[in-house]
Amino acid sequence: MSNYRTSKVDEEYYDVFPVFDFDRVSTVSGQTSADFTVSFYSDGAAVAPLPHLISEIGSTGFYTFSVPGGFPSTGLWTLTIEVAYNGSTWGTNVEVRMHDIDDVYDVIVAGGSGAEPVALTVRDSANGNIPVPDILVNVYDDTGVVLITYGRTDSSGELDLLLDADTYLLRLFKPGVTSDEETIVVPAGGDSFTIYVASIIVAPPPLPTLCRIYGNFLSQDGLPFQKFKLQVQNMFASTGAGGLAVVDSVRTYETDSNGHVEFDVVRGAKIKVIFVTTPLSREFVVPDAPTANLLTLFGSATDAFRVVKK
Numbered sequence: 291m292s293n294y295r296t297s298k299v300d301e302e303y304y305d306v307f308p309v310f311d312f313d314r315v316s317t318v319s320g321q322t323s324a325d326f327t328v329s330f331y332s333d334g335a336a337v338a339p340l341p342h343l344i345s346e347i348g349s350t351g352f353y354t355f356s357v358p359g360g361f362p363s364t365g366l367w368t369l370t371i372e373v374a375y376n377g378s379t380w381g382t383n384v385e386v387r388m389h390d391i392d393d394v395y396d397v398i399v400a401g402g403s404g405a406e407p408v409a410l411t412v413r414d415s416a417n418g419n420i421p422v423p424d425i426l427v428n429v430y431d432d433t434g435v436v437l438i439t440y441g442r443t444d445s446s447g448e449l450d451l452l453l454d455a456d457t458y459l460l461r462l463f464k465p466g467v468t469s470d471e472e473t474i475v476v477p478a479g480g481d482s483f484t485i486y487v488a489s490i491i492v493a494p495p496p497l498p499t500l501c502r503i504y505g506n507f508l509s510q511d512g513l514p515f516q517k518f519k520l521q522v523q524n525m526f527a528s529t530g531a532g533g534l535a536v537v538d539s540v541r542t543y544e545t546d547s548n549g550h551v552e553f554d555v556v557r558g559a560k561i562k563v564i565f566v567t568t569p570l571s572r573e574f575v576v577p578d579a580p581t582a583n584l585l586t587l588f589g590s591a592t593d594a595f596r597v598v599k600k
Contacts, residue, residue: 295384299364304356306347307380309373317351318375325375328355331368344371352569361386404454406480412447412462416488421447425464425487426513432457434471453480463513465506466490468548494580495554501576504552505584507545514549519566520584522553525573526560542566551584563588 297303309318323344330337343356361367361384370381412422423445429438438458443449453476460472462485469487495502507515523540545551555561555576563584564571572588 295382297361297367297384297386299361299386299388301360302356302358303360303384304354305382306352306354307371308352309375310351310378312376319346319349319351321346321353321373321375325373327372327374329370329372332363333365334368350569364388404452404456404476406453406455406476406478408451408453408474408476408480409482410443410449410451410460411482411484412443412449413484413486414467414489415486416491419486421445422464422467422487422489423447425462425467427485428461428463429453430459430461432459432473434459434461460485462487463508465508465514465549490548490550492552492581499556500554501557501579502552502554502581503576503584503587504550504581505545507549507551514547515545516547516549518545518549518551519543520545520551520553521564521566522555523562523564524559525562 295303295305309321310316311318326344328339328342328344330339340357340361341359343358344353346353355371364386367384367386368381369384370379372379410427412425412427413419414422421443423443425443425447426440427443427449428440429451430436431438438453439451441449441451455476455478457473457475460474462469462472464487467487467489469485472485474483490506492502492504505520507518509515520543521540522543524538541553543551543553557576557578559576560573561576562571562573570588574587576582577587
C-alpha cells in the first residue's frame with residue numbers, strides 16, 4: 291500500500307498507517323517500534339534513516355509515523371515501513387517543498403492588507419455578553435464571495451485587522467456557537483465593531499430517565515461539519531431507569547448547519563456510536579446524567595477505539 295503526501299523542509303511530518311492481520315481485514319494491535327523496519331529514499335537514492343517515531347493509536351491497530359525534525363531537503367522523499375508481523379510493506383511518497391500554500395495564503399490574507407485599523411470584539415449574547423475567545427472570523431467582500439482576510443479572537447474576544455474603507459461581510463465559526471452573517475461598513479480612519487454570537491445551550495431532555503448526548507464537529511479547515519452522520523446502535527435491550535426497555539436497534543442522526551448534533555438515550559443503556567464514513571466507533575454505557583458530551587464519552591479510557599469493517 292502506498293500514498294502521496296506533501297511537506298515542508300524541516301517541518302514535522304506525520305502519517306497514519308494500519309497493520310492488517312493475514313486476512314487483510316482485521317487490524318493487529320500491540321506492535322511496537324521494534325516491530326517495524328523503516329527505509330528512507332531521497333530522489334530515488336537510499337539515505338540513512340532520519341530520526342522517527344512509531345506508536346499505536348489506542349488499541350486500534352492504526353499507528354502514527356512521525357519525523358519530528360522533518361525532511362532536511364526539498365525533492366521527492368520515499369519511505370517504506372516493513373511490518374515484521376506479516377512481512378507486508380506500507381509506503382508513501384512525500385514531495386518536500388521550501389514553502390507550502392499556507393505560507394503564501396498567510397502572506398496574502400492574514401490580518402488584511404488595507405490601510406484602516408479595524409477592532410472587532412465578539413461577545414456571547416446567550417451567556418451574559420462575555421467575550422468569546424478563539425472564534426474564527428472570515429472577512430469577505432460585500433458579495434460574500436471573495437475572502438479578504440481572516441483571524442481568530444484573542445483571550446479577550448478581540449481581533450485587530452487592517453482593511454480598506456469599504457463594506458464587508460463577516461462569517462464567524464466556533465464549535466458550540468451559533469452566529470449570523472454580519473455586515474460592517476469601514477469608514478476612512480477605521481472603526482471598532484462589536485459582534486454578538488450565541489453559545490449553544492443544551493437543554494435537559496423531557497424525561498428524567500433520558501440523557502441528552504450532544505457534540506460539535508469541525509471539518510479539517512476549521513468550519514462547521516454540516517450533515518455529518520452518526521449511527522447509534524443499541525447493544526442490548528437494557529433496562530434503564532424506571533424499568534424502561536430499549537427496543538430500537540439503530541438510529542441515525544446528522545449535524546446541523548453549526549456542526550451541532552444532539553439525541554436522547556435511556557440512561558444506563560449500552561450503545562455503540564459510529565462516526566459514519568470514518569473507521570471510528572465507540573461502545574459505552576449512557577451516563578446517569580441529564581446531558582453528556584459525546585466527544586468526552588468517545589475519548590474516555592474505558593474502551594479502546596474500534597475499527598468498523600464495512
